[in-house]
Amino acid sequence: MGQIVEERPSCRSLLTYHREALVSKLRSVQCVLDNLLSSEFLCEEEVEIVQHSDTKPNQVRKILELVQCKGEQACEYLIYIIYKVGDAFIDLQPWLKEINYIPSRDVTVLRVENTDPISRYSEKLRREMSRDTSFIMSYGQQEETRLEDLYTDTLMEQFNDANESLGFLDTLHNLLTDHAVFNPQGEIIYVVGDAGVGKSILLQKLQNLWSKKELDTDTIFLFKFRCRMFSTFKDSEHISFRDLLFKYNCYPDLDPDSEVFDYIVRFPHKVLFTFDGYDEIQDDLARYSVPEMVSPEEKAHPLQLLTGLLCGKLLHGSQKVLTARTGIEMQHKVVKKKVILRGFSPSHLKTYIHLHFKDQDQRDRIEIQLEASPHLCGLCSTPLFCWIVFKSITHLHTVHDSFELPDACITLTDIFLLLCEMFLTRLAPPPSSIQRKNIRCAAETFKSGLRPLAGFAKLALQGFERGRFYFSQDELRACGLTEEDNALGFLKAASEYETTDNPATFEFLHLTSYTPANSILKFFTACSRKKKSTCLPCDFLGNLSSKPSETKVSPTNDHLQFTNLFLVVDVWRYFFLNSCSSYI
Numbered sequence: 001m002g003q004i005v006e007e008r009p010s011c012r013s014l015l016t017y018h019r020e021a022l023v024s025k026l027r028s029v030q031c032v033l034d035n036l037l038s039s040e041f042l043c044e045e046e047v048e049i050v051q052h053s054d055t056k057p058n059q060v061r062k063i064l065e066l067v068q069c070k071g072e073q074a075c076e077y078l079i080y081i082i083y084k085v086g087d088a089f090i091d092l093q094p095w096l097k098e099i100n101y102i103p104s105r106d107v108t109v110l111r112v113e114n115t116d117p118i119s120r121y122s123e124k125l126r127r128e129m130s131r132d133t134s135f136i137m138s139y140g141q142q143e144e145t146r147l148e149d150l151y152t153d154t155l156m157e158q159f160n161d162a163n164e165s166l167g168f169l170d171t172l173h174n175l176l177t178d179h180a181v182f183n184p185q186g187e188i189i190y191v192v193g194d195a196g197v198g199k200s201i202l203l204q205k206l207q208n209l210w211s212k213k214e215l216d217t218d219t220i221f222l223f224k225f226r227c228r229m230f231s232t233f234k235d236s237e238h239i240s241f242r243d244l245l246f247k248y249n250c251y252p253d254l255d256p257d258s259e260v261f262d263y264i265v266r267f268p269h270k271v272l273f274t275f276d277g278y279d280e281i282q283d284d285l286a287r288y289s290v291p292e293m294v295s296p297e298e299k300a301h302p303l304q305l306l307t308g309l310l311c312g313k314l315l316h317g318s319q320k321v322l323t324a325r326t327g328i329e330m331q332h333k334v335v336k337k338k339v340i341l342r343g344f345s346p347s348h349l350k351t352y353i354h355l356h357f358k359d360q361d362q363r364d365r366i367e368i369q370l371e372a373s374p375h376l377c378g379l380c381s382t383p384l385f386c387w388i389v390f391k392s393i394t395h396l397h398t399v400h401d402s403f404e405l406p407d408a409c410i411t412l413t414d415i416f417l418l419l420c421e422m423f424l425t426r427l428a429p430p431p432s433s434i435q436r437k438n439i440r441c442a443a444e445t446f447k448s449g450l451r452p453l454a455g456f457a458k459l460a461l462q463g464f465e466r467g468r469f470y471f472s473q474d475e476l477r478a479c480g481l482t483e484e485d486n487a488l489g490f491l492k493a494a495s496e497y498e499t500t501d502n503p504a505t506f507e508f509l510h511l512t513s514y515t516p517a518n519s520i521l522k523f524f525t526a527c528s529r530k531k532k533s534t535c536l537p538c539d540f541l542g543n544l545s546s547k548p549s550e551t552k553v554s555p556t557n558d559h560l561q562f563t564n565l566f567l568v569v570d571v572w573r574y575f576f577l578n579s580c581s582s583y584i
């Protein structure tokens with residue numbers, strides 16, 4: 001008996017049979033025309049005829065008519081374009097499955113170029129993201145290091161809604177996967193951790209992986225935001241969702257029909273957002289806590305748009321990674337997965353030492369110092385402290401002939417004093433020709449830096465009182481700070497908040513706490529101080545860093561306790577209030 005071979009329908013007849021579906025679903029007409037032209041199935045004149053048709057469906061009708069006249073190969077090539085540029089013709093992918101399309105060998109030799117605005121925009125975002133995330137800007141914004149030269153994995157512990165550990169995430173590549181999802185209806189991957197544990201760097205690495213297509217995700221757009229940006233708008237300032245996305249990331253090119261934005265609204269699951277520093281806008285968000293309905297079309301205050309996005313009322317289905325400092329809780333219903341950053345493990349720390357110090361002697365020296373001081377080693381599990389320790393030690397080694405870390409237990413305050421000392425050595429005159437290195441002792445360095453220190457203290461106090469930690473040049477001047485003082489490193493430029501009226505804005509290198517000034521003042525009053533302040537400010541500051549057992553404060557005040565341990569801005573305020581006056 002002869003075998004019945006099922007004959008495949010010709011591509012020409014497929015186009016006729018499914019004409020209606022094609023006319024309604026084929027969107028990226030320009031991409032089709034570009035390819036039909038470059039493969040010489042259509043000539044310039046025919047392309048112009050198509051473009052002159054008044055509506056998109058009519059353009060598609062014309063294309064179908066023309067390719068069907070050109071024959072079977074042209075028809076197959078049209079289907080092949082739809083197959084090859086999947087992102088642009090996402091609506092027609094089910095149709096390809098339905099007709100069980102498999103490209104013939106003849107057609108696969110033909111080139112298809114993706115000139116679709118959606119794919120172009122995705123590529124543009126990836127390009128810009130790669131450029132913006134390839135370098136780690138040092139805390140003082142004085143130097144940049146390639147991300148790949150310094151990034152070290154940190155411990156990422158996953159939790160469920162009952163705060164039970166679900167184990168550690170093995171690699172950042174899998175952060176967006178379904179593993180450890182405890183609430184599939186939630187849309188937020190919530191990443192929390194203490195100050196300086198590496199939340200922003202983790203997002204930067206994530207963005208960088210996405211830009212290189214190395215992240216396990218099928219999202220084609222990534223929009224990154226720093227939460228603080230949302231509260232820089234006046235109450236009356238309303239913007240559209242489209243502007244929020246494009247103005248603060250990048251605009252699509254050659255997209256006259258707004259296909260990119262339409263695509264984002266139609267396929268939210270193709271969009272990934274990263275929001276850094278949710279803790280920084282807590283107070284401002286309270287004003288928009290009742291999530292008013294926001295639409296992609298209407299203008300709203302940016303905080304309203306953010307709230308809408310986070311609770312899934314705007315662009316429902318999009319993916320979001322949100323970071324916040326420990327202590328900020330999110331409603332479980334909006335969180336899909338929770339990750340707590342735990343900093344460097346001992347083996348991560350070894351890797352970081354390797355990356356940080358190029359010189360083997362330096363590596364050995366630092367490893368010996370860390371081994372000899374478990375306390376210091378513990379501090380260094382927080383990447384920021386680790387960076388400060390390594391930078392300060394390196395710098396102080398270069399300016400002093402012999403510099404050793406104190407043998408006794410090292411506190412965070414000591415670490416920040418090291419950092420201050422490092423900054424203040426920039427004020428020192430260069431060593432004379434007979435001195436190889438600077439011979440100033442730490443006390444002299446602090447004394448000579450008293451004026452700028454007092455100025456920064458005043459500024460920090462004002463920040464606390466106003467609840468705002470970015471400052472204009474005028475505010476700096478009013479505190480007695482000069483432009484040269486800005487270069488010391490205590491402040492960094494906050495260019496993202498600049499407006500034309502306000503050409504230079506600065507913020508502190510690091511903020512410990514956003515807690516209102518009065519609660520911090522009360523907390524510090526409650527701290528017991530054993531020693532009396534002596535003549536040196538650093539002795540005075542040393543007293544603040546009492547070990548927990550020495551500090552009689554409310555045990556529930558973890559956040560403030562941490563603030564006490566982690567003095568940066570607070571150092572200046574305290575220093576200013578209690579010490580400086582006796583020097584001036």
Ligand SMILES: Nc1ncnc2c1ncn2[C@@H]1O[C@H](COP(=O)(O)OP(=O)(O)OP(=O)(O)O)[C@@H](O)[C@H]1O
Nearest residue numbers: 150151152194195196197198199200201383384387
């Ligand atoms: N994974 C890492 N690899 C190498 N260095 C890191 C890493 N994470 C953090 N650092 C270092 O620590 C510094 C602080 O990190 P980051 O700004 O990410 O902390 P954070 O948790 O976002 O702090 P904050 O809560 O204050 O915003 C970085 O500038 C970098 O020098």
